[in-house]
Amino acid sequence: MDRIRVGVVGVGALGQHHARVYASLPQVELVGVVDSMPGRAAEIGVPLGATIFTDHRELFGKVDAVSIATPTTTHAPIGESFLNEGVHVLVEKPISGSIDAAQSLVAAAKRNDRVLQVGHLERFNPAVRALRGIVNDPRFFEAHRLGLFAPRSLDIDVILDLMIHDLDIISLLVPFPVTYVDAVGIAILSRRIDIANARIRFSNGCVANVTASRVSMEKIRKLRLFQSQHYISLDYTRQDVSVFSLGEAVGQSTPKISSYRITPPHQEPLRLELEAFVAAVQGRGPVECPGEEAIRALDLALQIHEHAERAQAREFDRR
DSSP, X not given: OOSEEEEEEOOSTTHXXXXXXXXXXXXXXXXXXXXXXXXXXXXXXGGGTOEEESSGGGGTTTOSEEEEOSOGGGHHHHHHHHHHTTOEEEEESSSOSSHHHHHHHHHHHHHHTOOEEEEOGGGGOHHHHHHHTTOSSOXXXXXXXXXXXXXXXXXXXXXXXXXXXXXHHHHHHOOSOEEEEEEEEEOSSSSSOOEEEEEEEETTSOEEEEEEESSOSSOEEEEEEEETTEXXXXXXXXXXXXXXXXXXXXXXXXXXXXXEEEOOOOOOHHHHHHHHHHHHHTTSSOOXXXXXXXXXXXXXXXXHHHHHHHHHHHHHHHO
């Protein structure tokens, strides 16, 4: 396909940017945008020259591919309906709210021989791409993803909303089974967990300590890791990586520590993500975040959620 016809289902906080980027890609025709609120669909779609719809089924037969940026519980049913119509699907993270629904979505993609890509955006962060080139055997991670409260994605807790970004990256860097999970979480401004911390151990001995909050006073997006003779710090927002390494102390009593910073050209991760999706649809590249990999991150997030809920219940009983 020289040019593919694309639609966006759900043009809220995330979906509006999918529509914006698609409209700017020369190999894409943004056919239409869908939202249950006609006014919102028109607000986003009309300036981009897209047709406005209020039902995703109205895109059947009109598009080759879609982005789905609707509430998490609707990802699987909407995604399956498009896959069964022969449409390639990019679904926002998390892939679904349950493992069964996610597996059903993956099965639909295989059954219909269509691309299913999941929107784990940080995979396309230039700093993460640089990090993957220098990490070999990480032993410990410290991740902090903190943000101000915003009335979005309240259908899921902070673990599925924010923490899952870091869980996905850590799972990429540590391709071993999880053997231990412990977690705590608290609901503060919503009815779901708004701040959570998890400690994860992998079968190779690597440990990750991960914190996520959507009720903080500042925005922090950082991942720190340690491997033999190296300490590496990644800043998702700045899109850079700082590397500290231990060298031989020739003629000195104390070891020598050297450092350098990797600053790749700043790029919009969403644009890179959608370009990769279009390339996969056109057969010009691999699916860079297939459903099977997204299920691993979801499974870990759900384990953390379960442990946090149990800890919260024990604390309630104690009081």
